[in-house]
Amino acid sequence: ATGSSPGRGALIVFEGCDRSGKTTQTQKLFDCLVAMGRKVELWRFPERTTGVGKMIDEYLKSGNNLPDEAIHLLFSANRWETAPLLKSKLAAGVTIITDRYAFSGVAFSAAKGLDLNWCKSPDVGLPLPDCVVFCDLHPEKAAKRGGFGEERYENIDMQLKVYHQFQKLRQSDWKVVDASQSVDDMHEEIKTLALEAMDHCTSKPQQRSLW
Numbered sequence: 327a328t329g330s331s332p333g334r335g336a337l338i339v340f341e342g343c344d345r346s347g348k349t350t351q352t353q354k355l356f357d358c359l360v361a362m363g364r365k366v367e368l369w370r371f372p373e374r375t376t377g378v379g380k381m382i383d384e385y386l387k388s389g390n391n392l393p394d395e396a397i398h399l400l401f402s403a404n405r406w407e408t409a410p411l412l413k414s415k416l417a418a419g420v421t422i423i424t425d426r427y428a429f430s431g432v433a434f435s436a437a438k439g440l441d442l443n444w445c446k447s448p449d450v451g452l453p454l455p456d457c458v459v460f461c462d463l464h465p466e467k468a469a470k471r472g473g474f475g476e477e478r479y480e481n482i483d484m485q486l487k488v489y490h491q492f493q494k495l496r497q498s499d500w501k502v503v504d505a506s507q508s509v510d511d512m513h514e515e516i517k518t519l520a521l522e523a524m525d526h527c528t529s530k531p532q533q534r535s536l537w
């Protein structure tokens with residue numbers, strides 16, 4: 327037995343502010359599911375290797391100054407350009423774990439003052455996640471983890487605003503995980519949530535869309 331279930335794969339999205347442990351936890355979950363013999367891939371947004379992704383990368387490293395609306399649409403386009411592949415993988419039974427998704431898109435742009443509903447509109451129609459894991463760490467605590475990085479947005483003022491926007495976006499089905507606990511405890515909690523979501527997909531064959 328490979329342990330893989332028939333039917334479509336699950337879309338498991340990790341969200342949270344910077345330094346909340348998303349990257350560590352997505353990698354740990356991926357490694358664990360691979361070891362269990364599950365069909366799984368680890369993705370991230372922004373995906374910086376595509377044409378659009380390269381523009382985003384340059385922007386984040388402060389190379390250019392785009393209007394907030396324009397960069398917002400590029401982040402969305404970066405999801406749309408990979409959406410056909412995402413959909414086909416899910417349909418083929420591959421579970422996709424992703425480090426950020428459209429919720430980051432809205433939270434960051436709304437934190438800059440753009441209208442929340444305007445921010446949501448370009449992502450309408452993208453695959454709906456089967457599980458949203460919110461890595462919950464207040465930015466004041468995140469800052470104590472050795473400070474933020476060098477990129478745009480990696481400062482306490484912006485992170486506090488983003489955290490506030492995430493609270494607004496938070497839906498009742500989000501899995502809020504306390505990101506101040508140990509890496510291993512957090513992983514155990516997330517592993518259970520992910521396996522539940524994957525099992526659920528066998529009885530929920532229809533992929534729905536945002537929002």
Ligand code: TMP
Pocket residue numbers: 344371372386401402425426427428430431432434435478479480
């Ligand atoms: P990363 O640190 O996860 O690579 O993300 C880079 C930055 O981009 C991070 O500060 C969050 C931000 N971001 C947006 O502003 N909009 C988006 O749609 C996404 C996916 C990320």
